[in-house]
Ligand code: GH3
Ligand code: MG
Ligand code: MG
């Protein structure tokens with residue numbers, strides 16, 4: 001049987017079927033086929049069914065198209081093509097492991113069971129032998145779209161869960177675990193690159209009074225507004241997190257003691273500058289800040305830095321609040337004796 005004529009006959013039937021609904025954004029599809037007759041037939045069908053079609057003639061072009069940033073996520077690949085065959089394209093797509101998923105339907109004249117197994121093993125999701133029935137192709141593409149939609153939903157859920165697990169829902173800041181993780185990451189990086197790291201612990205002053213006088217919701221509004229102000233004066237790569245109720249941590253990569261004090265002053269001023277609108281009431285809010293830091297951090301300094309910024313914060317509170325205190329040794333960042341890995345690093349970088 002001549003596959004071309006068989007499909008051409010089917011095409012006529014398919015073209016009489018209902019076209020895709022208008023007003024819906026067409027779904028992108030890649031079709032790779034080297035035979036010009038099949039190619040034009042496939043294009044006609046796919047366009048008729050409402051797809052936004054990218055047509056290519058060989059496997060290399062197909063791989064290049066699927067590698068693109070905004071590549072179609074639905075693909076029909078001919079098995080036998082010049083350059084790279086369909087299964088090879090499948091293997092590359094799967095090896096790249098990109099998200100979102102690419103759903104691949106292999107099209108081939110091969111009918112042996114072991115070919116089917118090879119195609120699926122190469123990473124194809126589905127398989128259709130030529131001559132194929134256009135209704136069947138159309139239905140199988142719909143099945144592929146269902147899989148893609150499910151996967152998209154899964155990715156969205158995963159993203160939402162990740163956001164929930166790492167961020168504080170009231171302020172949108174990193175939560176306690178995540179900001180501590182950010183601190184550890186920065187320490188590791190600073191240790192490798194022999195750069196300083198500083199840490200601010202920020203605590204709102206007499207915050208309990210705001211709750212007691214104006215209610216918990218006003219307190220929440222102040223927490224959000226204080227967050228916005230802190231964010232507005234910190235750099236994009238500074239990690240800001242909610243450490244506890246009205247306590248925040250700001251990780252300052254590549255900031256030595258002097259720079260950290262300046263940064264802390266900016267945060268303090270931003271929080272104190274002008275009244276906070278807390279759901280109808282206008283409130284003056286201030287904060288106190290404790291600063292700690294290392295000029296040459298070691299990997300295990302996180303706990304000590306938190307402890308030291310907390311001690312400095314405690315002093316800021318006892319000195320009357322609305323002020324910045326730097327932990328005794330932090331201003332110079334000089335007092336600590338480097339540990340062995342650091343010495344080795346220093347010697348290597350001097351060599
Ligand atoms: P200080 O100046 O010494 O820091 O005094 P303070 O009142 O700010 O400190 P204290 O630790 O006594 O009170 C903190 C308050 O923060 C108590 C708690 O009810 C409140 N708080 C903690 N988390 C939240 C929250 O998510 N929303 C609101 N509205 N209040 C919170
Ligand atoms: Mg071919
Ligand atoms: Mg407080």
Ligand code: MG
Nearest residue numbers: 203204246247
């Ligand atoms: Mg507190």
